[in-house]
Amino acid sequence: GRTLGPIAKPKQIKVVGELPKTRSGKIMRRLLRDIAEGREVGDTTTLADSTVMSQIQAQLPPAGDNG
Structure with a gap:
């Protein structure tokens, strides 16, 4: 907490396979933000592996679930 500013501290950390x-x-942070904020995932046509987003979503609890 002493070395990172408030904007750099994540609210929670979720471990995913990829x-x-x-x-x-390059990591598509925009898509990760979409998932974290419960929004519909945007354009994924530039991804090297298009299945990664569904894998991440399957590992996370449904939107609105704090668990």
């Missing part, structure tokens, strides 16, 4: 990455290897 992250949504583009073909060039």
Whole structure:
């Protein structure tokens, strides 16, 4: 807490098997934000593996569930 500013501290951490990455290897933070905030996932056409988003969503509790 002393080294990170308030904006850099996550509210919670969820461990997943893989992250949504583009073909060039960049992590798509926008898609992770969509899932974390319970929004519909946006455009995933640039992902290297299009199944990753459904895998992440399957590992997380339904939107609105705090568990």
